Amino acid sequence: MVLDYDVSSINSLGTGGKAAALIRADSIEGLVSILELLDSNSMDYVILGSGTNTVFPDGAFGTIIVKLGKSFDYCSFKDDGIICTGGACSTQALVMKAARQGYDLSPLAGIPGTIGGAVSGNSGTGSWGICDYIITLKAIFKYNDKIVYDEIDSVNIEYGYRYFKLKGLIAITELMLKTRKDKAKNILPVIHGDVVKRKISQPVGAKTCGCFFKNPSGIKKSAGAMIDECGMKDFYYGGAKVSNKHANFIENSSNATSEDIVVLSRIMKDRVKEKFDTELDYEVKMIGF
Numbered sequence: 001m002v003l004d005y006d007v008s009s010i011n012s013l014g015t016g017g018k019a020a021a022l023i024r025a026d027s028i029e030g031l032v033s034i035l036e037l038l039d040s041n042s043m044d045y046v047i048l049g050s051g052t053n054t055v056f057p058d059g060a061f062g063t064i065i066v067k068l069g070k071s072f073d074y075c076s077f078k079d080d081g082i083i084c085t086g087g088a089c090s091t092q093a094l095v096m097k098a099a100r101q102g103y104d105l106s107p108l109a110g111i112p113g114t115i116g117g118a119v120s121g122n123s124g125t126g127s128w129g130i131c132d133y134i135i136t137l138k139a140i141f142k143y144n145d146k147i148v149y150d151e152i153d154s155v156n157i158e159y160g161y162r163y164f165k166l167k168g169l170i171a172i173t174e175l176m177l178k179t180r181k182d183k184a185k186n187i188l189p190v191i192h193g194d195v196v197k198r199k200i201s202q203p204v205g206a207k208t209c210g211c212f213f214k215n216p217s218g219i220k221k222s223a224g225a226m227i228d229e230c231g232m233k234d235f236y237y238g239g240a241k242v243s244n245k246h247a248n249f250i251e252n253s254s255n256a257t258s259e260d261i262v263v264l265s266r267i268m269k270d271r272v273k274e275k276f277d278t279e280l281d282y283e284v285k286m287i288g289f
């Protein structure tokens, strides 16, 4: 356990102050014990993956960050297209390993972060998301005031566009995914093409947390197109900037604080509300605010 942990080093925006502590768990039993302790003491905690979809507050804040350690970073492949992966496995590492062995996870190409983080927001592209692949999920839950380890079938999972819900869920530890099988030589070029497309259309390499807002439902225009039509590309607030490449990305362009990022996001929301009478919802997770 590390006290007063500087969170700017564990999220892709590179902002935020000091969390009360960071704890790494390296076994199911260890994770259950930690969660029992935190829960029974009513402590504020969060499970964190790679921090590529999160914003933390500036200054000191009372949240305890729990990360899954290396023993949750694994994957294995079965003949029938089934992949078993740990919650801390890197989504990109999994996509590439799968492709080389003839398992097609190409719709996840270019999405940073961990598998646990991906499931928790049903990460994907367009209306498609990782939850479409899930057969079973192993996780730690809180059921009737007890912290328990359980396995859930996909029929019990509620999910949709960048949305995932599972009653009592605390930490996703393992997934079974069912994928299409194909030859590596057919899958790899698709992944390569998607990654190239991202480099052209998104500020890949800049400090961002991906799309800040969800695309509003029932409207053809994307959140990015609306923000762009408000003339906000390159708009600055403090050290935060609306990306010039993709208006739904906020960049930490020069030592931004989380406050700069959040205030800029509110200005973007207000401008879109004013021009399109549409309320944008956050895709990113605000932790500890």
Ligand SMILES: Cc1cc2nc3c(=O)[nH]c(=O)nc-3n(C[C@H](O)[C@H](O)[C@H](O)COP(=O)(O)OP(=O)(O)OC[C@H]3O[C@@H](n4cnc5c(N)ncnc54)[C@H](O)[C@@H]3O)c2cc1C
Pocket (backbone or CB within 6 Å): 012, 046, 047, 048, 049, 050, 051, 052, 053, 054, 068, 087, 088, 091, 110, 111, 112, 113, 114, 115, 116, 117, 118, 119, 120, 121, 122, 123, 124, 125, 162, 170, 171, 172, 173, 203, 204, 205, 208, 209, 210, 211, 285
């Ligand atoms: C350049 C860039 C491009 C991106 N492109 C896309 C894209 O195309 N599509 C897309 O959907 N997203 C995209 N994202 C956003 C982000 O990468 C994804 O949402 C990613 O799946 C988050 O994974 P993470 O491990 O970083 O999650 P984190 O940011 O660490 O956490 C996100 C949420 O998941 C929860 N969580 C994390 N791990 C677990 C776990 N094991 N158990 C339970 N809860 C957990 C956290 O509590 C938090 O609420 C992009 C981000 C960047 C920076």
